[in-house]
Amino acid sequence: MVIDVRDVHFRVEQRAIFSGLNVQARRGRITAVMGPSGTGKTTLLRLITGQILASSGQVVVLGRDVAQASTAGIYALRKRMGMLFQNGALLTDLSVFENVAFPVREHTDLPEPLIRRLVLTKLQSVGLRGAADLMPTELSGGMGRRVALARAIVMDPEILIYDEPFVGLDPISLGVILRLIKQMNEALGITSVVVSHDVKELATIAHDSYLLSAGKVVASGSPQELARSDAEVVQQFMTGAADGPVKFHYPAPDYAQQLMSEAP
Amino acid sequence: MSQARDGFLLQGIRRMGAVMLFLFQLSAQSIPALGRPRLIVHQVYNAGARSLIIIMLSGLFVGMVLGLQGFDLLQRFGSEEALGTAAALGLLKELGPVVTALLFAGRAGTALTSEIGLMRATDQLTAMEVMAVDPLRFVAAPRFLGGVIAMPLLAAVFSLIGLFGAQLIGVQLMGVDKGAFWSQMQGSVELRDVTEGIVKSFVFGITCSLIAVHEGYNAEPTAAGVGLATTRTVVASSVLTLLLDYVLTAEFL
Numbered sequence: 001m002v003i004d005v006r007d008v009h010f011r012v013e014q015r016a017i018f019s020g021l022n023v024q025a026r027r028g029r030i031t032a033v034m035g036p037s038g039t040g041k042t043t044l045l046r047l048i049t050g051q052i053l054a055s056s057g058q059v060v061v062l063g064r065d066v067a068q069a070s071t072a073g074i075y076a077l078r079k080r081m082g083m084l085f086q087n088g089a090l091l092t093d094l095s096v097f098e099n100v101a102f103p104v105r106e107h108t109d110l111p112e113p114l115i116r117r118l119v120l121t122k123l124q125s126v127g128l129r130g131a132a133d134l135m136p137t138e139l140s141g142g143m144g145r146r147v148a149l150a151r152a153i154v155m156d157p158e159i160l161i162y163d164e165p166f167v168g169l170d171p172i173s174l175g176v177i178l179r180l181i182k183q184m185n186e187a188l189g190i191t192s193v194v195v196s197h198d199v200k201e202l203a204t205i206a207h208d209s210y211l212l213s214a215g216k217v218v219a220s221g222s223p224q225e226l227a228r229s230d231a232e233v234v235q236q237f238m239t240g241a242a243d244g245p246v247k248f249h250y251p252a253p254d255y256a257q258q259l260m261s262e263a264p
Numbered sequence: 265m266s267q268a269r270d271g272f273l274l275q276g277i278r279r280m281g282a283v284m285l286f287l288f289q290l291s292a293q294s295i296p297a298l299g300r301p302r303l304i305v306h307q308v309y310n311a312g313a314r315s316l317i318i319i320m321l322s323g324l325f326v327g328m329v330l331g332l333q334g335f336d337l338l339q340r341f342g343s344e345e346a347l348g349t350a351a352a353l354g355l356l357k358e359l360g361p362v363v364t365a366l367l368f369a370g371r372a373g374t375a376l377t378s379e380i381g382l383m384r385a386t387d388q389l390t391a392m393e394v395m396a397v398d399p400l401r402f403v404a405a406p407r408f409l410g411g412v413i414a415m416p417l418l419a420a421v422f423s424l425i426g427l428f429g430a431q432l433i434g435v436q437l438m439g440v441d442k443g444a445f446w447s448q449m450q451g452s453v454e455l456r457d458v459t460e461g462i463v464k465s466f467v468f469g470i471t472c473s474l475i476a477v478h479e480g481y482n483a484e485p486t487a488a489g490v491g492l493a494t495t496r497t498v499v500a501s502s503v504l505t506l507l508l509d510y511v512l513t514a515e516f517l
Contacts, residue, residue, distance in 0.1 A: 049394050078396040089391035092383075103395045106402075151395075 001060075002027050002159060002191045003048055008057035010043065017043050019215045021057070025159075025208075030185050030192040032202040032223065035212035036237065036246050041195040042086075044212075045161055048193070049083060050074040062158065079107060082152030082190075086164040088144035090136040090151070096123070097132040100151045107155065122150040126180060142173025149180060153188070160184060162194040166201055174201065181205055199238055203227070211237060213246065286478045289400055290408055297405035307410025311372040311473075312417055318371055319364060323422035326359055327351065327429025334430065335438045344440050348449035351430035356453065356461040357516075360423035362509050365468035368415055369501035373476035376407055377497040380480025381490035389481075404481055408473045415469025416462055423461065460516045467508055472501040 003025035010018040017040040025031040033041055046052045047059050050066045059066040064077055090099050100119045104110060110118070123129040126146040136144060145165065152160060162181065166174050182205045185192050196202055202209065203223035211219040211226060211234055219226050219234045227238055236244030252258070297303065334350045380403060383389050389399040434440040476497045483493035 075396040078394055083394045085387050085391055087387060089387035091388055106397045
């Protein structure tokens with residue numbers, strides 16, 4: 001098991017985000033984490049990367065308990081991971097080439113010609129070798145995410161984490177990202193965790209999937225198994241029904257009563 | 265009323281503690297950051313060279329006003345020749361460091377805060393953390409050091425241009441004797457006066473850069489949050505500059 005999230009509880013002030021969460025990612029597989037907005041999918045990624053710590057329970061990544069690791073230990077662990085952010089999070093004052101070269105320059109003493117070759121190889125794998133000299137502001141959303149992907153894989157990580165990689169992409173860019181995730185997994189054997197709510201897209205690439213709701217895993221298995229599930233919450237999510245166990249209305253006082261009452 | 269006052273006081277102390285803690289962390293990261301002179305030079309350029317025009321223009325006008333007011337005052341006592349001394353002491357000890365710090369807070373300080381705040385809002389700092397790169401070392405420390413180095417240099421330029429402005433008005437316009445203007449200045453200004461100005465501008469450099477970097481680094485990652493942080497940078501830097509100026513002046517007397 002590369003990532004093992006065991007019985008994790010996490011609270012922000014009084015609000016419980018997770019109450020007994022269990023998620024596992026196996027080596028060399030693509031694990032999808034799905035769920036409605038606000039269920040804490042991104043929080044789960046922050047727990048895995050050690051940016052926040054669980055209130056209770058264990059998060060074990062590559063055999064190390066994240067909560068027990070020192071700052072140096074967390075940094076050593078992060079060197080073995082790559083993460084693709086929802087908005088790319090490219091460093092805006094560096095060119096595409098320098099963005100991809102950034103982790104290499106920070107963590108190695110490789111000579112410049114070798115860095116150049118390494119960066120160009122990674123840019124070639126995402127189809128953007130020709131954009132090496134552009135600045136992040138000159139890239140489209142899809143291109144930015146591909147550059148971020150090249151940066152995430154430049155240190156040859158064992159784990160790749162994708163935070164909502166399909167949001168806001170046109171169908172062509174979405175197809176490209178989808179193909180690249182699959183390709184990274186197959187060609188490099190990288191363990192991938194994809195957080196998203198794009199059910200159809202994930203179903204085509206994920207080996208395992210988890211559906212989160214109300215701070216817990218409500219269903220798990222292959223995407224096909226999830227699609228066949230009878231559970232109401234799973235069906236609502238898979239079919240995109242507006243109302244169901246996940247309510248359309250945010251909790252509020254009685255509608256008629258509120259309309260008739262005086263404004264406070 | 266008393267509860268509100270206590271709350272305000274407590275908040276102030278907590279805030280000051282957070283800034284001090286940030287200063288310790290920043291100082292610890294500044295040592296490895298010194299090993300990357302290119303990053304620091306780039307920030308000295310950003311905070312210093314890009315502020316030169318506003319500093320030079322302000323220095324010229326402040327010097328010219330000093331020339332006019334100084335001449336008017338000294339003429340009443342028949343000692344207009346002392347204009348050079350008055351202008352030099354006023355600029356080197358007081359106006360140079362203080363006005364430069366206020367302008368620095370408004371120009372470079374706000375730029376630093378909004379830049380770092382936007383980096384926070386667009387996940388760039390988080391991305392660095394996830395790449396196992398400490399943003400304090402890569403982003404905050406070079407900007408802090410850049411500001412600390414730039415401030416005394418800018419204050420020196422301000423004072424020099426200011427002296428030129430005072431000379432322009434006093435000597436060229438009001439007819440003060442050129443030789444008396446410069447020789448009285450040379451005879452009266454001591455090394456400790458220059459040192460006072462340098463120490464002040466160095467302290468203001470640390471203060472303004474620390475506040476700017478701290479506010480940006482801890483800005484709420486929203487448009488309103490970055491705006492608020494930028495405003496706080498100007499207000500806190502300006503007030504602290506004036507407060508510290510009093511303390512340092514009292515110390516040097």
